[in-house]
Amino acid sequence: MQKNLPIMLIYMVLLGLLFWPAVSGLALEVPSLTAEDCQKCHTTEIQQIAEAGGKHRDLLTCVDCHQEHPPRGANAIPACALCHDPTDQRHFSVSDCLGCHNPHTPLRIDYSNASRVAPACASCHTQQAAEFRDYPSNHSLLDCKDCHQQHGKFLSCLNCHAPHLKGQTYADCRQCHQPHAPLKVVYSNTLGSDQCAACHVQEGKNLKQITTKHRLLLCVYCHKSQHKRMPKCETCHFKPHDAGIHKKFPDCKICHVGPHRLIN
Ligand code: HEC
Ligand code: HEC
Ligand code: HEC
Ligand code: HEC
Ligand code: HEC
Ligand code: HEC
Ligand code: HEC
Ligand code: HEC
Ligand code: HEC
Ligand code: HEC
Ligand code: HEC
Ligand code: HEC
Structure with missing residues (x-):
């Protein structure tokens, strides 16, 4: 026993050192802050x-x-x-x-001061992100927040672009363009011809001037649903004349001039 005394003393000092922070903390215990305290200062x-x-x-x-x-x-x-x-x-x-x-x-x-938000938006709106990817355009280079300055809101095209035609509204733009795939121009079969004639001035004029029944048709009746789609006369009329005539003059335009300047 006696022989172990110095060793035990060393042990006790060591233990005391080890627990000192806890023991002293206990002595100076300050109560932790509770949720009720916060309102005093914040x-x-x-x-x-x-x-x-x-x-x-x-x-x-x-x-x-x-x-x-x-x-x-x-x-x-x-x-x-x-x-x-x-x-x-x-x-x-x-x-x-x-x-x-x-x-x-x-x-x-x-998020007005956030840096590029597109990855975060895309974490929920996967469909819009896919549209940008599948139909690359200069809009793919913009950030979502350029057009959606607040969640759920959007700017009109006219905030950034001039219309093709005086008086065109946002609703008109949307008849042909999708914001996330602006170069994929698709439209309904009731779109007014003046919307097309904004760029195709000559075709618009010609159709208005003729007296044959093509003047009554919308551009989109013949150029259906997708921009640059080109119909053929035969799609609608088959071959209405004697086979001999069609064989001799395979191009209808030889006699009828063309769809927009049609003569009968
Ligand atoms: C959901 C978690 C959460 C809750 C609940 C919460 N906070 Fe915060 N709080 C934060 C975060 C995260 C920050 C850091 C914000 C930052 O850096 O912009 C913060 C920052 C703070 C700040 C520092 C503000 C500053 O301008 O530096 C104070 C003070 C604060 N909170 C007090 C409170 C109080 C009081 C409550 C209860 C009424 C509370 N918080 C509830 C998460 C929370
Ligand atoms: C007695 C006043 C007081 C009380 C009570 C108080 N705080 Fe504070 N709080 C301060 C002060 C002062 C600072 C700034 C301290 C600093 O910057 O070192 C601060 C800073 C903070 C911060 C910012 C810390 C950081 O690192 O930026 C948060 C978060 C916070 N307090 C939350 C709380 C919460 C939560 C409560 C309630 C549980 C609370 N405070 C209770 C005075 C108080
Ligand atoms: C670019 C902005 C943006 C960033 C960055 C962002 N969020 Fe969100 N978060 C949103 C929007 C927008 C909503 C949808 C809110 C709504 O539905 O009204 C949302 C919703 C939430 C929700 C609601 C729950 C849900 O699923 O609808 C939680 C939780 C959340 N965010 C957590 C986080 C966390 C955690 C982070 C970081 C890891 C984060 N957000 C980063 C914009 C952001
Ligand atoms: C201490 C836990 C905790 C922390 C830390 C925390 N949240 Fe939450 N948060 C929750 C809980 C719990 C909900 C409700 C969850 C649910 O409805 O599924 C929630 C809900 C939300 C919501 C939706 C709020 C609502 O009313 O629907 C958003 C947004 C959100 N958290 C963002 C954050 C962001 C950003 C941070 C970091 C700055 C953060 N949270 C930190 C626990 C936390
Ligand atoms: C946490 C998921 C989440 C995040 C992140 C998120 N949104 Fe949304 N967003 C939603 C939900 C949910 C709705 C409501 C959808 C609904 O009403 O059909 C919504 C609605 C919208 C709408 C309106 C949809 C409509 O039909 O009116 C737009 C635009 C939109 N978000 C854009 C964004 C943009 C931009 C971001 C990034 C800054 C973003 N969202 C981030 C979940 C999210
Ligand atoms: C060039 C502008 C522009 C950019 C960039 C843009 N959006 Fe949009 N977004 C719009 C417009 C405009 C609408 C409204 C379409 C409508 O309903 O007429 C819209 C609608 C939405 C909607 C509602 C659902 C839908 O598809 O109509 C969501 C969700 C959305 N955007 C998410 C996003 C996300 C996420 C990003 C970024 C990855 C983004 N947008 C980038 C212009 C933009
Ligand atoms: C925040 C501004 C902004 C808004 C809002 C916006 N755009 Fe754009 N748009 C741009 C920029 C920038 C470009 C690239 C430069 C350019 O061609 O003028 C662009 C390019 C385009 C292009 C040509 C794309 C290409 O790759 O050549 C079309 C088409 C277009 N926008 C249509 C629209 C339509 C339709 C809307 C509404 C649904 C719209 N934009 C809304 C900024 C915008
Ligand atoms: C009748 C369909 C139609 C309508 C309506 C329409 N666009 Fe276009 N837009 C087009 C076509 C087609 C292009 C040419 C695409 C190409 O070059 O392949 C185009 C091109 C663009 C471009 C690219 C630059 C340029 O001028 O060639 C922008 C920007 C644009 N449109 C914006 C708008 C805006 C803004 C509106 C509404 C005010 C609008 N568009 C309405 C069909 C339309
Ligand atoms: C913004 C101007 C713009 C608008 C609006 C527009 N187009 Fe075009 N269109 C173009 C351009 C540019 C071309 C390509 C011309 C080229 O390749 O020589 C084109 C090409 C065409 C072509 C194919 C021409 C060819 O030779 O291959 C047809 C058909 C056409 N457009 C029909 C229409 C119809 C129908 C509309 C209305 C729904 C319309 N366009 C609206 C600008 C426009
Ligand atoms: C998308 C269908 C379509 C296409 C393509 C089309 N047409 Fe027609 N065409 C019509 C319709 C509809 C009428 C009116 C028929 C009626 O009212 O009896 C018509 C009428 C005519 C008429 C009679 C005009 C009159 O006033 O009596 C001629 C001639 C004609 N088309 C020639 C052509 C030629 C030539 C082409 C090709 C360059 C062509 N069409 C392309 C649909 C089409
Ligand atoms: C009756 C059907 C019909 C109508 C209505 C019609 N197109 Fe066409 N369009 C055609 C056919 C068929 C061609 C191909 C002519 C060819 O093969 O040479 C054509 C060709 C075009 C082209 C290519 C260039 C050219 O002139 O050959 C453009 C651009 C065009 N149409 C625009 C329009 C616009 C804009 C309108 C309305 C203002 C319109 N079209 C109305 C049938 C039609
Ligand atoms: C050799 C000249 C010639 C050619 C080639 C020709 N047509 Fe005609 N087409 C005519 C004449 C002339 C009429 C008017 C005859 C009448 O009123 O009976 C006519 C009438 C029509 C009519 C109106 C018929 C009706 O019953 O009202 C259609 C539709 C028509 N042509 C379509 C076509 C198409 C499509 C082609 C090419 C595949 C074509 N034509 C080629 C000379 C031609």
């Missing part, structure tokens, strides 16, 4: 959460997120990934959450 955040905290207000308290407070703890700001696991949803794996979301007003989304 009125702005309290107010923001009360107004628009959404589920962060309904399901959490301040200290669920702010688990430490300076100067006692440096880990005052939580990572979103603490609760929104990036493997749960594609959207939770994008970067710069704070560029769009204020954690105290999570659904009051303001």
